[in-house]
Amino acid sequence: MHGRPRKSATPVDENASALKAAEIRSLQSQFLHNHHNNIYTKEALELNAKLIEANPEFMTAWNYRKLAFEHSQSEADSDRIQAIIDEELRVVEIALRKNFKSYGAWHHRKWVISKGNSSTERELKLLNLFQKLDTRNFHAWNYRRFITGLKNISNEKELQFTTDMINDNFSNYSAWHNRSVLLSHLLEKKFEGYFPKEMFLKEEYEFVRNAVFTDPDDQSGWFYHLWLLDQTVKVDTPVLVSSWPPHGSEITKTTFPIILCFNEPVEDVSLHAVSLQIENDLFKNVTWSPLSTNKFNHGQTWLTHLTIPQAELNSSKIFQVKISSESRQGIISLSGVPCRPWSFTFTVSVSASHDLQNVEEHSLRRISVTDESFAKVDVNSNMADFLKSYFEVTGDYEQPAPSKWKSEMIAGEIEQYRELLTWAECKIGKLTLARLLMAYDAMTSSDISIAPMTHVDEVLQLYSELMKLDPTHYRYYKDEYSLVFLKQVTSCKESLMKYCWQYKESNSSDITGSMCLRLNSLSLSQIGSFERLLWVQSLDLSHNQLHSIEGLEALQLLSCLNLSHNNLSSFTALDPLRFLKSLRVLDLSYNEIGAHTVDTRRYLCSSPLSHTLDYDKKFEEVANGDETVVNFWEAYSIFGGLNITQLDIMGNAVAVDERFMSFLVKLLPGLKWVDGEELH
Helix, strand or coil, X not given: CCCCCCCCCCHHHHHHHHHHHHHHHHHHHHHXXXXXXXXXXXXXXXXXXXXXXXXXXXHHHHHHHHHHHXXXXXXXXXXXXXXXXXXXXXXXXXXXXXXXXXXXXHHHHHHHHCCCCCCHHHHHHHHHHHHHHCCCCHHHHHHHHHHHHHHCCCHHHHHHHHHHHHHHCCCCHHXXXXXXXXXXXXXXXXXXXXXXXXXXXXXXXXXXXXXXXXXXXXXXXXXXXXXHHHHHHCCCCCCEEEEECCCCCEECCCEEEEEEEEEEEEECCCCCCEEEEEXXXXXXXXXXXXXXXXXXXXXXXXXXXXXXXXXXXXXXXXXXXXXXXXCCCCCEECCCCECCCCEEEEEECCCCCHHHHHHHHHHCCCCCCCHHHEEECCCCCHHXXXXXXXXXXXXXXXXXXXXXXXXXXXXXXXXXXXXXXXXXXXXXHHHHHHHHHHHHHHHCCCECCECCCCCHHHHHHHHHHHHHHCHHHHHHHHHXXXXXXXXXXXXXXXXXXXXXXXXXXXXXXXCXXXXXEECCCCCCCCCCCHHHCCCCCEEECXXXXXXXXXXXXXXXXXXXXXXXXXXXXXXXXXXXXXXXXXXXXXXXXCCCCCCCCCCCCHHHCCCCCCXXXXXXXXXXXXXXXXXXXXXXXXXXXXXXXXXXXXXXXXXXXXXXXXXXXXXXXXXXXXXXXXCCEECC
16 A cells, blocks of 8 residues: 555464454454443453554444443543543553554544543644654644644644644645645635735745745645645636526527526525516516535526516517526525626517427437538528627626736746746646646636636647656546637637538527537547537537536537447436436437446436435336336436437447337337337
8 A cells, every 4th residue: 555565474474463353353242242231340441442452443442432431421520530531532542552543543532522621732742742753644633623723723823833844844745735724714714914815825835836846746735736726716706607598699489498607606596696587577486406516505507497478479579588696695605605796688589389390390300410411600600690699798797807916926836837847847747837827818817707718729738748648647637638628619709610510401490409519529538618508409529538428417408419439338427418308319329338337426326215316106117017127227317307309329238238228218208219210
């Protein structure tokens, strides 16, 4: 482990291990007898202490001591309680000397100290001892934060402690981490000397530069530099970066989605935080939901559907819709910061029969996605005008102004690390330079959603070099390369138009419905920049190297999707598809679905046995008593709520299973074509 070669055990070692194991089994047997019978005598506790000394990771033994403590506490006076606490701390210290990375020992010590009657000064002395033995022991650093909180030691004083530890050893990753934790608190509370943060950040950049220039191959300082960069570039408040429909657009449908994309996950996008007005009437029948959430139930993209009231359908009037944030206290970030005010407007004009006609035309013919089906888009076409308005017309978003000090600070860092790379072949230095260049472009933009791609060629070159220089992390660099490339593609109308194609045979009167964004054969391993693609109805991602389609759920207008010839290895990798209720045509052919006996992503997807999922009667109906169908739960969870009419899945291992194909046809009653063959 950690680069240390494993040594073969000698016969003497094997004999000693066998004797030790026998001793532990004997102690454990006696201990469990005492535990099950609630025996908390002095002899029982001494036996428990021997067992813990032999095996500090035996959590049940630590829990037994807690029970014994509670039992004795109810019958003892204050002097006796103090003696019990001292004994517990002694047992913990013995265990830590045996293994000072024992989770159980550190947790038990924290539990005992929280009972009071203990010297926190003694705890700091003990910590200093342990931190000299292992300066990077994160258990000791976590415990230190606990003790300094009890003693009300200032963050500034602890910050100086991390400075001393780092000066003693630049490679002390735990000290760097603790420094970032302390500074985060100081920044959040806006302590004097730490707000505004320009001077503080400048000093920190200089401090970490001493470390990385001294030993460019040590990663500890580089990780701290990444944290500093994040503190520099991040916007202090959440911002709405794009929407569908876009500001100033005209919609010709009676029912359509409304999508809000923010620069970071937020919560409480609700009726009281967001108002929706049709002409002068406030529309109250609105429910917003996040398309995907983090573990704190915050989402970056939020969705609702708007249906024009029947009274308006027979009217030839073109009327205006306005959507705006009502209160700065409504939509908030994970850190509790309110979103900047925003609003956008669009118009709606449509007849009642229009949508139905398009749906019927779409369902009666098979959609072809071969090269012969497309023609290049005329730069003077309606689509070109649409994209121009999409990129050039923005709503009333209160965008943060470009910060001169931020761009100057990052420019200074770029100069420093370009110099470093002239004399050191440093992988993480190249990676940091790539991140700095992207951050600089973002800092010089007046629109947070569109960064000028001044340095994109240099960034792509850096990631190309890293893929060759560090093949162990090839996939990470490839993903970053793909995301930067897509930022370039979506950075302006002229760039995006190169990938827009016109269907040769299209009866759709909706200009976006007749178009296909073709990002095929680009060696993409990951996709992003979805905030610039909310208008897309047809998307070709075939012949890439995709292993995930995370984020695709934002494209709520998507009706035709080609994912053929990629590296998608499971149905759980397709999880975003379950949010795409407009999806009708899907090509998954020639991926790796079903080829792997163990799906390592399986438990990212809810199962029928999950207590977080409501029981679904439809699954029971589809299964129809066939126990083997439970193996297709992932496919059911993805496709169960969709209305797909055309599906291609050949070339995947799962497609040779006749039971699965029958299950799929039963699951998708609207399916008309499978693998190019019409169903009868």
